[in-house]
Amino acid sequence: MQTTETLSTASQNVNDRERWVSVVLGSAVAAYGLTRRSIAGTVIAGLGGALVWRGASGHCAVYDALGITSIPESDGDRSNVSVPYGRGVRVEQTVTIGLPPEEIYAFFRNFENLPRFMSHLQSVKVLDDKRSHWVTKGPAGSDAEWDAEIINEIPNELIGWRSVEGSQIDNAGSVHFKPNPGGRGTDVKVILRYDPPGGLLGAVTAKIFGEDPGHQVKEDLRALKMLLETGEIATTEGQPNGVPSRARLRERLAELVR
Amino acid sequence: MKAVCWFGKTDVRVENVPDPKILNPHDAIVRVTLTAICGSDLHLYDGYIPTMTKGDILGHEFMGEVVEVGAAVTNLKAGDRVIVPFPICCGRCWFCKNDQWSLCDNTNPNAWMVEAMYGFGGAALYGYSHLYGGYAGGQAEYVRVPFADVNPVKIPDGLPDEKVLFLTDIFPTGYFAADNCDIKPGDVVAVWGCGPVGLFAMKSAWMLGAARVIAIDRVPERLRLAREACNAETVDFEEVDDVYDVLKEMTGGRGPDACIDAVGMEAHGHTPDALYDRVKQVMRIEFDRAHALRQALHCCRKGGTVSIPGVYGGFIDKIPFGAAFGKGLTLKMGQAHVQKYVRSLLARIERDEIDPSFLITHRMRLDDAPEMYRTFRDKEDECIKVVMRP
Numbered sequence: 001m002q003t004t005e006t007l008s009t010a011s012q013n014v015n016d017r018e019r020w021v022s023v024v025l026g027s028a029v030a031a032y033g034l035t036r037r038s039i040a041g042t043v044i045a046g047l048g049g050a051l052v053w054r055g056a057s058g059h060c061a062v063y064d065a066l067g068i069t070s071i072p073e074s075d076g077d078r079s080n081v082s083v084p085y086g087r088g089v090r091v092e093q094t095v096t097i098g099l100p101p102e103e104i105y106a107f108f109r110n111f112e113n114l115p116r117f118m119s120h121l122q123s124v125k126v127l128d129d130k131r132s133h134w135v136t137k138g139p140a141g142s143d144a145e146w147d148a149e150i151i152n153e154i155p156n157e158l159i160g161w162r163s164v165e166g167s168q169i170d171n172a173g174s175v176h177f178k179p180n181p182g183g184r185g186t187d188v189k190v191i192l193r194y195d196p197p198g199g200l201l202g203a204v205t206a207k208i209f210g211e212d213p214g215h216q217v218k219e220d221l222r223a224l225k226m227l228l229e230t231g232e233i234a235t236t237e238g239q240p241n242g243v244p245s246r247a248r249l250r251e252r253l254a255e256l257v258r
Numbered sequence: 259m260k261a262v263c264w265f266g267k268t269d270v271r272v273e274n275v276p277d278p279k280i281l282n283p284h285d286a287i288v289r290v291t292l293t294a295i296c297g298s299d300l301h302l303y304d305g306y307i308p309t310m311t312k313g314d315i316l317g318h319e320f321m322g323e324v325v326e327v328g329a330a331v332t333n334l335k336a337g338d339r340v341i342v343p344f345p346i347c348c349g350r351c352w353f354c355k356n357d358q359w360s361l362c363d364n365t366n367p368n369a370w371m372v373e374a375m376y377g378f379g380g381a382a383l384y385g386y387s388h389l390y391g392g393y394a395g396g397q398a399e400y401v402r403v404p405f406a407d408v409n410p411v412k413i414p415d416g417l418p419d420e421k422v423l424f425l426t427d428i429f430p431t432g433y434f435a436a437d438n439c440d441i442k443p444g445d446v447v448a449v450w451g452c453g454p455v456g457l458f459a460m461k462s463a464w465m466l467g468a469a470r471v472i473a474i475d476r477v478p479e480r481l482r483l484a485r486e487a488c489n490a491e492t493v494d495f496e497e498v499d500d501v502y503d504v505l506k507e508m509t510g511g512r513g514p515d516a517c518i519d520a521v522g523m524e525a526h527g528h529t530p531d532a533l534y535d536r537v538k539q540v541m542r543i544e545f546d547r548a549h550a551l552r553q554a555l556h557c558c559r560k561g562g563t564v565s566i567p568g569v570y571g572g573f574i575d576k577i578p579f580g581a582a583f584g585k586g587l588t589l590k591m592g593q594a595h596v597q598k599y600v601r602s603l604l605a606r607i608e609r610d611e612i613d614p615s616f617l618i619t620h621r622m623r624l625d626d627a628p629e630m631y632r633t634f635r636d637k638e639d640e641c642i643k644v645v646m647r648p
Binding site: 096127183184185215218219222225226229230231232233234235236237238239240241242243 | 259261263264265271273275276277278279282283286311312313314315329348350351352355363364365366367369370380384391392393394398402404405
């Protein structure tokens, strides 16, 4: 049969850990879809089935189309990069902040300030001039932590860092500060690369749960802008509403899956 | 406390909800003494603004007494009487500093939603959907006011609530619309819609030096108010064959120098394009009915200005853009930069140049809100403006 040919090891492009995640998640999604007994439910069940097939076969059509694989090429060449080229997720976002570069740089350079505007960070502890310890709220509530070191730094212009070897989430990032003419403040650009748990599927999973990394970095930068320009981050969390919060949560969940 | 909550299309209720709390250092809590229903609230009532959720507290025209201030608010204290502009502004971003307050960068926690729809998002508004920040509104006994150090305006004791309440929205919105017309001596200003914003646009056009003001509507008591209180010449669009011909005739064949669309997305009309809009809006193919806007674009003189304070939310079609281009029109629009105008307009009220309470037709209690939304929407009982005391 033709299909068995596509199952040869050469066509596999999903690593073992991710295959298991695919099967488990796919089964759950399919089971949920079947209980819905609606057109949307059938579609959801179909998607779950596709995930199970992806895990069982080790072949992902999407990865194929994109020309990527989550199977490590070798374990040897990890000596000087945290996230090997072609692996993981890359995010780039920019925001304009109405302050001179020096002030934003000084705030950012003290990494212990980062959890004040990065919603997925629980804490950062500065260990010495170069090294710091990061604890995050990972995708779908799972926590992760690592040590990071600053590998590149030009005062008031850029800071570059990466996780040290053996980190739970291999990642690297940089932030760039570029002044604007005409009193328009500073362009603050963040570039992040990271290898989320569960490989690329982890990022897809995160997207399903609304923790899309591009969106998250964009919202974090928006929060940074609010905090630095106004001293606070806009919120409506905790304000009154005509529907008790538990009932409201149920309703919003119902709307999301509808 | 009691609050007017949205529960769905044409379903608003007065509910008991928890009192608001200080959530950020620049917040204040205001005890509401007078609040109003705005014409733009009717778009929420009729279900034309997306991202409303059940239980959302309505209202963006309100004033009252400060009862509590956050740690970073030093210019206000408990007991101060204030009016609160409807756009929530930070006062520190590039837009606020450049007097474009309603385009503020820093107050909408859901800015990403607006960005997805409009490319970029502006200031959050009170009680006007989650798209605009999801802030609880002021049709309530108490309300949380963010950035209380820059937004509220203190009101001197001698002025009654009814004279200053409309500084929160409709008076500055009408003034903004007229200011956008860049009125020169001799100019004729035509205003579509004799609702509260239209009426204030007429008053403001006179303040800014218009030579003549023409009002277009179909509701008799509104046309009467435009004539009697705002000194406008009036055109009842249901009584004439073609508004264009009438306006052209009235202006010696030139057309009005400036046209103001104070109607917005729920326009009424009896021409084919109005019917087309109605059908598409009911079928949710088109969000907004734009009959008044089309007519304004068509009627405006060459090189004139069309100013749009009426609210639009989504997509409109059959816009005579060729007419706008062919006549070299200037289009100006948007939510009013209330904070830019509010102090000078308060001074006009203090000098007795205008008494904005002239258009109040209904003085009610907050409990009457559900009935009043319906009455105002249906223009029953000669309703032009409803104010409510909690």
